[in-house]
Amino acid sequence: MEVTLLESTPDPERLICQAARNDYMESFVGETDFDDVMASIDGDSLDERKETLIGHLLEHGHFGPFEHPHATFAVKGISRSCMAQITRHRHVSFDIQSMRYVSFDDVDPDDVRDGEMVVVPPSATDPDWVGRNQESGPVDDETAERREELFRETIGDAFESYQELLELGMPPEDARYVLPIGSKVNMVMSMNARMLMHVADMRAAADAQWEIREMTEEVLDIASEWCPITFQYYEQHMKNRKNRLAP
Ligand SMILES: Cc1cc2nc3c(=O)[nH]c(=O)nc-3n(C[C@H](O)[C@H](O)[C@H](O)COP(=O)(O)OP(=O)(O)OC[C@H]3O[C@@H](n4cnc5c(N)ncnc54)[C@H](O)[C@@H]3O)c2cc1C
Known part of the structure; x- marks a missing residue:
């Protein structure tokens, strides 16, 4: 960010x-x-x-x-989740990067897994991180490893599916429905x-x-x-x- x-x-x-x-x-x-x-x-x-x-x-x-x-302010690389939260404030004016007009067809899904296109939250990589709504405390190394692996696999797979849908002729405005809520977006507010x-x-x-x-x-x-x-x-x-x- x-x-x-x-x-x-x-x-x-x-x-x-x-x-x-x-x-x-x-x-x-x-x-x-x-x-x-x-x-x-x-x-x-x-x-x-x-x-x-x-x-x-x-x-x-x-x-x-x-x-x-x-x-x-220009804000680079926040998740669509964070964008949804901040845009609830009705006296702030926004411009949000479009996923209709910007398609991510040449992105390498491995770069996505490395966090290039999707925000990777600290809880995906830090075994000691405890979020506000987390039911368990810190987790053991094996659980933490699987958590990170699953997170990275899922976001990479989502971008692969998105690109295949584009190749199959789906318009970007519809293909984007499969992208994660953590996808990065730029905005001006x-x-x-x-x-x-x-x-x-x-x-x-x-x-x-x-x-x-x-x-x-x-x-x-x-x-x-x-x-x-x-x-x-x-x-x-x-x-x-x-x-x-x-x-
Ligand atoms: C920790 C946290 C958790 C949240 N969880 C949820 C959730 O689970 N679900 C959810 O839907 N939202 C959630 N929100 C969003 C929250 O409910 C507000 O919609 C958001 O923070 C916007 O703030 P605001 O209501 O102060 O309005 P703003 O749009 O920031 O407006 C500022 C102030 O102007 C006044 N105002 C603006 N518009 C009106 C109006 N139409 N009528 C009367 N007064 C008005 C109010 O006094 C308001 O406080 C959460 C927010 C936080 C911080």
Whole structure:
């Protein structure tokens, strides 16, 4: 998996502050110098004032101003299972690589078995891995070996069947039905900073599956650089909170 920032609102925290201050200013924010917009906020410098205001907004649950800055991420090589989970979030916009127009007819099934086209979960290769919904604990070496073998065989066989169906004239949009839910897909997703916090509430949480958690942690790392005051505050005071931003 790889997560890259494609585009984002420049100076997002200035925008958050302008939007928030608009609510309480007599003068028009569109015609007021940013130093004057922030003049009444505590702090010795503009950066300190931004920190004060953003901390205050987050602490008091005034989340509206965080809807103005947007970021667009390109995500490479997540499973269709992870894609189905993240696309449940209705305020995120998506573009998903098509299996109708991209056919995988020249892929070597042995490369598939090596994990090239399908995400191989840690539980397939690590005997000590214990997933949230796993009924048994860590397994012995023989069981672990068979588990990995069966997983790799099945995904390779599925791609072999898919390619044979293409050769037999089945259109890619129908032949893809035999491909595993772990098949890798690339996507582009855009969201605002408020939604990013909500996605993190739900998907960086301990009860989320490892893959979407990993993706969300990467998105959060990028967000901490893009919108540093907000996401440092989020990491320190809001992450893993019981009362999430939205239920
Ligand atoms: C650990 C975990 C397990 C899950 N398991 C399942 C499962 O087994 N089956 C399943 O179907 N889903 C499952 N989900 C998905 C989950 O139920 C939500 O659909 C998904 O997380 C989207 O989040 P959201 O409901 O906050 O909505 P989002 O689309 O992210 O919207 C954000 C917020 O906007 C508001 N909102 C958006 N749309 C509406 C609306 N139409 N009406 C009212 N308010 C709205 C809500 O306050 C919502 O919280 C799971 C999620 C997690 C994190």
